[in-house]
Amino acid sequence: MFKKVIIQTGERGLLFRQGNYVKHLQPGTYRFGPFSEDTITIMNVAKPFYVPNKDVQLFIQDEQLLKELTIVDVQDYEYVLHYEDGKFVSLLTAGLYVFWNVLKRHTCVRIDTREPEMSAAVERSILPKLTGYYQTIEVAGHEAGVLYYNHVMQRELRPGKYYFWKGPVHVAGKTLDLRQQQLDMTGQEIMTEDKVTLRLNFVCQYKIVNPLKSLEIKSFEDQIYILLQLILREYVGTLKLDDLLKMKQEIAIFVLSALNRRSEDYGVQFLSAGLKDIILPGDIKDILNTVLLAEKKAQANIITRREETASTRSLLNTAKLMDENQTLYRLKELEFLEKICEKIGTISLTGGGNLLEQLNSLLSIKESKQ
Template sequence: MLFIHVTVPAHTAAVEFVDGTPVRVLESGRHRRARRATYREVDLREQLLSVSPQEILTVDGVQVRVSAAVRWTVADPIAWLERAADPLGLVYLATQVALRDAVAGLTLDSVSQRGAGLDAATLTAAVDATARPLGISVLEVVVKDVILPTEVRAATLELATARARGAAQLESARAETAALRSLANGAKLLDDHPALARMRLVQSAPFGTQLVIKLGDEAANDA
């Protein structure tokens, strides 16, 4: 049998087929091969599968739209090439089903905060169980967006606006109360100290009026 060499690029594996049957997986590097053999390269780098938003009913009957992303890599090159005609399509479907099962058991409040109620580990395990026989390792399933109905978004905005308006009114009332308390303390201080009251009156009056008030006070003192 006559041999030549085949070079497998970095981050890649090559599946060797002899007479149409997969025989072995070659890692990156230079390998000897038979002329009868054919090779198919498989990218082993981490990749991303985006799952478009799908409409799901929560346990309280509100319809939300949820999207996700799946981090995955090929774990078994032969299974990746041989088990399914469209392995990523099956992983996509498994992700949709896992999201539907997870959201269907939660209330709207649980999923409204970017899927805060969804357990990423549970989602990942569910999708990985389907992906493993296809030669795929699912590293993580990430919930990207949770889109609420227009009516719910409007109600949420109205509630946030009302809270902000109430907080502003409360702060204004606190400032007004502090100002009145300061005025009351000042008035009491002036009542207790008449000389201070006259001094305050002189300071607040125009210059000509200040002179008249000062002369009147001096005359009163002389008398």
């Protein structure tokens, strides 16, 4: 009784004799004698080439078989993008892969992960199928980024989204905010030249203009703070308290100028600076309040004396004019008489004569007494 084996169109056969590979078989019908030691392993050409418990190297020596196979040897530092008839199927990591090329056309794109940045040729639509094999670095529109390979700075990254393969090279990115930023110094204790310890609240605004330079500085913001602190100490330490209180605007101008002389060292541009508050010790504040009160009282006394002097001078000038002009003197008398009459409710007359004559007599008596 012969053994019959039928190989379909979408199949191929591998002939073994006493367990050793002999050749591959095309579709058709094959018969073997009852005592034959030949066996056939039937392969589905729609699936990858794989023979259980057999090393693939046993088969790729067959030149006829090789014509119907696509072999992909992926190195340790590589990824391979596997496509079937132009459609992405899978990502292949290190290893040897064999596919039948009978029904489908297999193409591969090799990726060298030693150059981790993903090429623009890689279609971004397949990225959801590559989860775990790549990483991204995003730089917002108001930021600048810096790229590092194995902790070594590579280049500056402009706003955008960047893709990198995971592999032997460690990829990292840092971003810096390029918008205007503010540095607040609050409650900074500084001693003046006359040994008065006071506290200052100071503020400055800056923005980063050279990200690569800024990232070369460890603890960037702390060092900017220390720079501001030293400049303030340098300036305030040369002034006495009274001078300091008079020169608030000059402090801001000096500090901003000093900061910008060092700005290139930090990769920044200082835009403005200002002194918000000067906080004095309690005893010094009481003394200054006492001095201020005394000064204001002295100023008030001076103003009072000035007004009294001006009033007296005005009276003297008026008297001189009345001495020189009897008509003016008479008008002044009538003015005072009018004021007296405004304050009198009733007038009683004694004796004869009319009211005007009596008033004239009063004025005459007054003049004779003078």
